[in-house]
Amino acid sequence: MKTNNNLDNSSDNRVENLLSPRFTPTTSLSFKAPAPRRRPLWQAVRISAVAAMVAVAVVIGISGVQTSTAREVVELAIMRLAEADSFLVHFTARVTKSTDPHDLYEIVDSNAAPMQGTVEIRKEGSKVKMAIKWQDEARSMEFYDGESYRRYQNGQLVLERPDKGVDLTPLASLEKLKPYAAAMGMLLKFREEGDTIIVSDRSDKVEIVARFSKSEGRLLGAECSGLYNGQQVTVLTVDQIDFDVPPTE
């Protein structure tokens, strides 16, 4: 009986060995508690810019390649995106003055008047510079150079403080983009509806949808909306994106 038990144990060990994982793939998953949502506009602009860039990259990606699934298209497009040096995103947003001295504008409610602006992102070596220009009365401009934040109004420097700025590392690949988006509370979904590929995210407060046509190879639109007073309100629309643009003033 004892021998049988030993035999069984030996066999059991073999069974458990057979079941033991030896080739587990690796994961880049990482979880960090989100920072308090103090700066909704900044977050929305950055998120929309990322979503729109992905969308545009996809347009470029599908223009010269025969691919089948949205995921394949996006994978390829992000590879091409990583090679671009600059982007200029034209947007329209409903904004009001921020009560927080760190922020210029906040997206608050549906009653705010739409204001146009641009986000320019430029890669210079290992540095990423970003400028947000507003078509407001003071011709406000916010500039991030990777080390500091500077705000100009009427051509004058009115605020300067240290700020690490924007990190484009996540845009090197879809696998890097997903955990980054997740850390911001986003789960990017890629799906096809007929001729349209849709890149979307819906978190509890912000929804992003970027649509583009496969056959025409162009961006149909991208927008960011939020839930305000029980109503879904479009707060930011990406109107146009230019790629590899010369530096603006």
Next chain:
Amino acid sequence: MKLSTENKQLTRLAELMQSERNDLFRYACYRLGSATEADDVVQDLYLRLSKQGARLAEIEDLKGYIYRSLTNSCTSVLRSRRQFATTETLDNLSSDDLAPKDFEQEFRLIERLMALLPDEQSEVIRLRIYGGRQFDEIASICNIPLTTAKSRFRYGIDKLREALEKRGLI
């Protein structure tokens, strides 16, 4: 005050997910057979739980809740692609199949073995071997007594051993 409670809970969730991420990912990998889908399922789970915010404080055994939610999510994915109907049997299993050379072969072998067992036994084995859970944790996740968790594991292994011995594979 509400924001502070919410931040505290989200930090608790993020820290727990971070410390468990490899076990969660491995479990999902060997349940779904795809690293990409495993990533998606675990991320999706994190986002869904994050949305509970301050209400996470009401969950006493958050770790158990996370694993329970993960097993449910994996089951939903498998149902949506009708994975259950395509698993091969052991009938044409060769000794080469017992020495897989990559993840795909390994996953196929494990799936064939797991298909021999009732769901409640295979689930305990998966949580133990791929999720890295202790039996008391498995008992909590599956909402069963500790002795039942242990016996399900034991019976499952016994059944696999018998099946393999019968075919002269071990």
